[in-house]
Amino acid sequence: xxxxxxxxxxxxxxxxxxxxxxxxxxxxxxxxxxxxxxxxxxxxxxxxxxxxxxxxxxxxxxxxxxxxxxxxxxxxxxxxxxxxxxxxxxxxxxxxxxxxxxxxxxxxxxxxxxxxxxxxxxxxxxxxxxxxxxxxxxxxxxxxxxxxxxxxxxxxxxxxxxxxxxxxxxxxxxxxxxxxxxxxxxxxxxxxxxxxxxxxxxxxxxxxxxxxxxxxxxxxxxxxxxxxxxxxxxxxxxxxxxxxxxxxxxxxxxxxxxxxxxxxxxxxxxxxxxxxxxxxxxxxxxxxxxxxxxxxxxxxxxxxxxxxxxxxxxxxxxxxxxxxxxxxxxxxxxxxxxxxxxxxxxxxxxxxxxxxxxxxxxxxxxxxxxxxxxxxxxxxxxxxxxxxxxx
Numbered sequence: 001x002x003x004x005x006x007x008x009x010x011x012x013x014x015x016x017x018x019x020x021x022x023x024x025x026x027x028x029x030x031x032x033x034x035x036x037x038x039x040x041x042x043x044x045x046x047x048x049x050x051x052x053x054x055x056x057x058x059x060x061x062x063x064x065x066x067x068x069x070x071x072x073x074x075x076x077x078x079x080x081x082x083x084x085x086x087x088x089x090x091x092x093x094x095x096x097x098x099x100x101x102x103x104x105x106x107x108x109x110x111x112x113x114x115x116x117x118x119x120x121x122x123x124x125x126x127x128x129x130x131x132x133x134x135x136x137x138x139x140x141x142x143x144x145x146x147x148x149x150x151x152x153x154x155x156x157x158x159x160x161x162x163x164x165x166x167x168x169x170x171x172x173x174x175x176x177x178x179x180x181x182x183x184x185x186x187x188x189x190x191x192x193x194x195x196x197x198x199x200x201x202x203x204x205x206x207x208x209x210x211x212x213x214x215x216x217x218x219x220x221x222x223x224x225x226x227x228x229x230x231x232x233x234x235x236x237x238x239x240x241x242x243x244x245x246x247x248x249x250x251x252x253x254x255x256x257x258x259x260x261x262x263x264x265x266x267x268x269x270x271x272x273x274x275x276x277x278x279x280x281x282x283x284x285x286x287x288x289x290x291x292x293x294x295x296x297x298x299x300x301x302x303x304x305x306x307x308x309x310x311x312x313x314x315x316x317x318x319x320x321x322x323x324x325x326x327x328x329x330x331x332x333x334x335x336x337x338x339x340x341x342x343x344x345x346x347x348x349x350x351x352x353x354x355x356x357x358x359x360x361x362x363x364x365x366x367x368x369x370x371x372x373x374x375x376x377x378x379x380x381x382x383x384x385x386x387x388x389x390x391x
Contacts, residue, residue, distance in 0.1 A: 005119055008176045013112050014135050015169045016076075021143025022162040023086065025245035026151035028231040033155065034092045038232050042354025045228050047096055049346030051103030056343060060110045060336025064329055067181045068115045073173055078105030080166035087159030108169075110339045114331050117323040118180035137256025137312070140249060148246025204337070208325050211383040213341060216318050218376035219281065220345035223311060226288055226369040228346065229353030237294060237362040244297060251301050255308040264312065273317050278380060280313025285373035291366025 028041045036044065063071040082102030089095045147158040204213060231245045238244075267276055287306030294300055319338065326334045356364050 005178055005180075006116075008172065008178075009112060009115055009119075010135050012169050012172050012177065014139050015165050015172070016079075016108050016112070017136050017139025018143045018146075018162075018165050021140055021249065022147035022150070022158045022165070023083070024249065025144050025148040025231060025243070026155055026158055029151070029235070029241070030089075030155040031092065031095055034095070036092055037354075038236070038358040039351070039354040040092070041232060042229075042350035042352075044092075044095055044099060045350035046347045047099040048103035049343040049350075051100055053340045053343035053347065055104055056110045056339035057333065057336035059105070060114060060339070061333040063111055063114060064181065064331070064333055067179045068111055068118070069173065069177055069179045072108065072111045072115070072177070073170060075105055075108050075111060076166060076170045076173060078102060079108060080163050080170065083159050083163035083166055087156045087163060089156075110335050113319065113338075114335045115177075115180055117331050117335070134257050134260035137253045137260060137308070139253070141253030141257060142250075144246040144249030144253070146246070148241075148243040152241075152243055202333075202337075206326075209322060209334075211380070212318050212322050212325075213337075214383070215277065215281075215376050215380045216315075216338065217341050217345070218372055218379060219284075219314055219318075220342050221349055222284070222288065222369045222372035222376065223315075224342075224345040224349030225353050225372070226291065226307075226365055228350040229357060229365055232353070232357050233291075233294075233362050233365060234300075236357055238297065240297070248297070248300055248304055252304040252308040255305050256312050259309050259312050260316075264316075273321060274380065274384065276313045277317050278377060280310045280317070281373055281377040281380065282310070283307075284310030284314065285370045285377065286310075287370075288366045288373055289370035291369070292363040294363065294366075 027044070028036075028038075031041045031044050059071055059075065079102050082098045082100075085094060085098035085101060089098060146161075150158040150161060204210070230248065234240055234245050234248070283306050287303045287310060290299065290303050290306070294303070319335075322334060322338065323331060352368070353365060356362070356368065
């Protein structure tokens, strides 16, 4: 794999993560300034994912046919537009629309992952995906902390800075990113290309991927349920502001960087990579169950460490295994299906989290999230036991 291409896509990924993590700590506070309840905040967070569910498989499939680079540029422009709309929002409707615009065409993660898997294979791909996770963690380390501090000045500032960061990614893509998909002939776009459910069902029907998709679905729902509601949880349970949310996310990002750079590369050479997924699911479940007992920021930091390592073991290893099982010409399409699974979780997770905080007790987030993670672990072990019987 050419190091120049990996460096370029790494920088693009880093700036991309910086952009959207800038808005994470303050968005619920921003929405509540316009009178939004926790449930409405959940709806706002879900809006992006509703349109991601529709668009991610379409954009992923189109990138398989027409190239990664042009679709990535379109996606990044959509994200920048969404950030600008959020920065200048003067009503809840504008906040909703800003998330809609970003979700409709902003499939940056789908395309960068597809691009990355084009550049390597086998165990080398696993290592590159683990390094990609460290890059993600580095962005997560800087973005929320800066976003929380900027929000103390004005809630519009993080969004406008995020738009500027998105502009940087567009320039980097145009100037330095090389195409990895060879387009041999022009192919007409048909109405079939714009039916996302068809691609989603197609991916779910691939027998060799059912194990991974099932576990990833449960993991994602649990993960999003807790992380999307973190700002609301901190505000309603501990009574602190967005800068504290940024600090928690900074800790999570720092642990993710150290783990994925120093420890994970030493573990991924093993044959049964799903053992790492099992360990990750267990650690994540323990961290989430501890949320029920949170009465101080210090316990949240400990939970952040467990959660960061657990998710760092789970998500990238599942994606690496899936990428090994599909052909190159379908990777964009299948990465889009993975993102659609994530989008379903991101649609339902914030809504469930908002209802828990609004109508029940914030600590129940951990009980429900941890239980879902344990179910994911149980399903994974049952799949493994079933496969071993037929070997």
